[in-house]
Structure formats: structure tokens, C-alpha cells
Amino acid sequence: MPTLFSPLKLGSVTLPNCIGMSSMTRNRALPEKTIVTELMVEYYLQRALGGPGIIVNEGTLISRAGTEWPQAPGIWNQEQVDGWKRVTDAVHTTEAKVYCQLWHPGRCCHPDAPEQIASGEPVYAPSAISARTKEKFRFLPGNPGYVTPTEIEDPTTLISLYKQAAINAKEAGFDGVELHAANGYLIHQFLDLTSNHRTDKWGGSVENRTRFGLEALKVLIEVFGPDVGVKLSPASGFNDVAMPLEDTIETFNYFISEADKLxxxxxxxxxxxxxxxxxxxxxxxxNQFDVISTFRPVIKNAKYFANGAYTAGEAEEIVTAGKVDAVFFGLPWIANPHFAKRVRAGLPVDAIPDPTKFYGNPAAPEVGYTDYPVE
Incomplete structure (x- = not known):
């Protein structure tokens, strides 16, 4: 697959190939402190040795308020920064680059979660609208569902958290940051008409609903310059978002165009x-529609990374055809730590990860995490 393994200029660096490892929640951080463990360092090094051009780490919380699940890592204090520095140092012993995905779940949290209680803040969202979903907080007594959040009074206070998280990520040695604006989390909640009913400058029109995400993107670029990516999922209905198709295309066309200009x-x-x-x-x-053909014309300067359960063969085809510049893979990297090297060598990459081990067992966190064969 010669095209997938061609170098790619990305921001201020050149990637060795066009295969990325996308962000995946794995929940192995140290409980309560939400800091990186040595097991996490081993996990990322295993996969960096597997030949990706770029790794985006798991969703990394920008504040204690807004912690969806236990053992999700953060990057709001020095101990967390020091932990992530061990990961970036390990990855940089290989050719791979590593971005930090900056994440705030917004309304997808629960007020009784220990981290939320410790923050002393309510569950925030653009509007006081609960996500309608059957998802449960299985780590809490009674397995409660989502609650009606508190409307964010001044969204700029959260934008400042994104900037500080970027500053911390730079100190931790990351090559760049990725703004998590997908999958029904905070920024996606601002974008979506069904979760954002605000009547001020942060809601209503396309320009207003995209304002929060674009302002967050601006402060990340202030810190990292050209080394800032954005993750979007315009076709997703995850966490109870997804507007009618016409509104979806209009909103994301505008957001992508403005992000590209920035x-x-x-x-x-x-x-x-x-x-x-x-x-x-x-x-x-x-919304089931062709995301590539719909939004590719809007992207003039940034690189277009495709994502969403692609096979290596599909990825080679769309990169060769010039439809996209590179492809992120997720699940294949879990059970195939040397995924890219195996693709390049023509070896099978059909090891299937165990979904019951995705988020770990505190008694044996290495199981389903670092115990997959690395050759």
C-alpha cells in the first residue's frame, strides 16, 4: 500500500506515513488523581513501535468538572502534566508524533460522580436540556441515567480552560492538540440545534452555534500555532445529537470552512x-450521508483525516484517489499493537479486541490493554 506509507506534511512536522491511531477512551489512569500510570506509558509505547504516523491520545479532560467516567486522565494540574510527559518521551523514541485530545463532556456527566462532587460545580451544558439516552452511569449506585444540566452562564470561562489545557499539553511534550468537537460532547452540544437553545450570541444562528468551538480552536492555535487538529462527527447521533440533514450540512460546512481558515x-x-x-x-x-463528498470541497488548507471503521484496503483506496489525505484507525490498534507495521508487511490484522475489556478492570488493568501480542 504505497500511498498509505508515503510521508505527509502536517502542520510544522512531517509524518512518516498516512496512518493514524485515533483517540480511544481506555480508563486506566490512576483513580481519583486521574494521572498517567506506567501501564499507560507501556500501552502508548507499544503502539508507537507499531508504526503509526501520528497517535492521538485518549480523551483528556480539561477540568475536574466534566469527568464522565472514573480513571479518565486529565491535564489540568502539574502532576498530570508530568505523567503525560512520560508518555510523550516514550513515543518520541520512535518516528511517531503524538497529539493530545482535549475533551469536555458537557452534559454527559453526572452530579453524583466523585470527580464532579470534588469539583464543587454542577454539570454544565449550553442549555438545560438532558440527553435522551439509555446509557447509564454503571459506576454509581442504582445505575442512574443523564440529568438535566445547568446552562453555562458565561462560555468564555470554559474557553480559558481549553487554553490552559493546551499550555499544559505543550509543557508535557505533545506535538500538537486535537479539539474534541465530536460524539455529542460539549462542543458538539453547542453546534447542535437540539441541544443548544440559547438566545444569546452562543446560540440560534449557524454563526452563533459554531462560535464556542471556533473560539476554543483559536486559543489552541495561539498556543500550538499550526499544530492543532479538530475531530468532528457530523453523521453521528451519539449522546442524543444530530440535526436534520439540511441543518447538519449547513452547520458543519460553516464550522469546517472557518476552522480551515484559522x-x-x-x-x-x-x-x-x-x-x-x-x-x-x-x-x-x-444521518447516513457521504461525509467525504459533502465536506471535502470545504477544506482548502488543512489535511483531511477520515475516520470511522475503515479497513486498510479502503484507506489506501481513498488516499490514493485524493479523496482524503490520511486515515485514522481505532479498534484495530487495540488488539494489533503493531497495526501499521503489519499492514505494511502484508500480514493479517484481524485480531479482535474484547469489548468487555475496553475500559479495564482495576484488579487487572493490563488485561485487554497491554497483553495483546506485539508482533
Missing amino acids: GASYIALTRYVPFLDMIIDGKSRG
Whole structure:
């Protein structure tokens, strides 16, 4: 697959190939402190040795308020920065580059979660609208569902958290940062008409609903210059977002166009996959449409990274055809730590990860994490 293994200029660096490892929640951080463990360092090094051009780390929280699950890592204090420095140092012993995905779940949190209680803050969202979903907080007594969040009074206070997180990521040695604006989390909640009913400058029109995400992107670029990516999932209905198709295309066309003008290094767009959809009131929340042909014309400067359960063969085809510049893979990297090297060598990459081990068992966190064969 010669095209996938061609170098790619991305921001201020050149990647050795066009294969990325996308961000995946794995929940192995130290409980309560939400800091990197040595096991996490081993996990990322295993996969960096597997030959990716770029790794985007798991969703990394920009504040204690807004912690969806236990053992999700953060980057708001020095101990967390020092932990991530061990990861970036390990990755940089290989050719791979590593970006930090900056994440705030918004309304997808629960007020009784220990981290939320410790923050002393309510669950925030653009509007006081609960996500309609059957998802449960299984780590809390009674397995409660989502609650009605508190409307964010001044969104600029959260934008400042994104900037500080970027500063911390730079200190931790990351090559860049990725703004998580996908999958129904905070920025996606601002973009979506069904979760954002604000009547001030942060809601209503396309320009207003995209304002929060674009302002967050601006402060990241202030810190990292050309080394800032954006992850979007316009076809997803995950966490009870997804506007009618016409509104979806209008909103994301505008957001992508403006992000491209601001100088994002890449824009990662996830195509429709059933895993990221939800059936609510008997109807699919997602939109099944051709994400590549719809939004490729809008991207003039940034690199276009495709995402969404692509096979290596599909990836080679769309990169060779010039439809996209590179492709992110997720699940294949879990059970195939040397995924890219195996693809290059023509070896099978059909080891299947165990989904019951995705998020770990505190008694044996290495199981389903670092114990997959590395050759």
C-alpha cells in the first residue's frame, strides 16, 4: 500500500506515513488523581513501535468538572502534566508524533460522580436540556441515567480552560492538540440545534452555534500555532445529537470552512457508523450521508483525516484517489499493537479486541490493554 506509507506534511512536522491511531477512551489512569500510570506509558509505547504516523491520545479532560467516567486522565494540574510527559518521551523514541485530545463532556456527566462532587460545580451544558439516552452511569449506585444540566452562564470561562489545557499539553511534550468537537460532547452540544437553545450570541444562528468551538480552536492555535487538529462527527447521533440533514450540512460546512481558515493542521471527520448512532423514540438520531463528498470541497488548507471503521484496503483506496489525505484507525490498534507495521508487511490484522475489556478492570488493568501480542 504505497500511498498509505508515503510521508505527509502536517502542520510544522512531517509524518512518516498516512496512518493514524485515533483517540480511544481506555480508563486506566490512576483513580481519583486521574494521572498517567506506567501501564499507560507501556500501552502508548507499544503502539508507537507499531508504526503509526501520528497517535492521538485518549480523551483528556480539561477540568475536574466534566469527568464522565472514573480513571479518565486529565491535564489540568502539574502532576498530570508530568505523567503525560512520560508518555510523550516514550513515543518520541520512535518516528511517531503524538497529539493530545482535549475533551469536555458537557452534559454527559453526572452530579453524583466523585470527580464532579470534588469539583464543587454542577454539570454544565449550553442549555438545560438532558440527553435522551439509555446509557447509564454503571459506576454509581442504582445505575442512574443523564440529568438535566445547568446552562453555562458565561462560555468564555470554559474557553480559558481549553487554553490552559493546551499550555499544559505543550509543557508535557505533545506535538500538537486535537479539539474534541465530536460524539455529542460539549462542543458538539453547542453546534447542535437540539441541544443548544440559547438566545444569546452562543446560540440560534449557524454563526452563533459554531462560535464556542471556533473560539476554543483559536486559543489552541495561539498556543500550538499550526499544530492543532479538530475531530468532528457530523453523521453521528451519539449522546442524543444530530440535526436534520439540511441543518447538519449547513452547520458543519460553516464550522469546517472557518476552522480551515484559522489554520487547523487537520480536520478529522468520522463517517456514519452504527456504533455512533442512537435509536430514540424509534428513530435513528444519526444521518447516513457521504461525509467525504459533502465536506471535502470545504477544506482548502488543512489535511483531511477520515475516520470511522475503515479497513486498510479502503484507506489506501481513498488516499490514493485524493479523496482524503490520511486515515485514522481505532479498534484495530487495540488488539494489533503493531497495526501499521503489519499492514505494511502484508500480514493479517484481524485480531479482535474484547469489548468487555475496553475500559479495564482495576484488579487487572493490563488485561485487554497491554497483553495483546506485539508482533
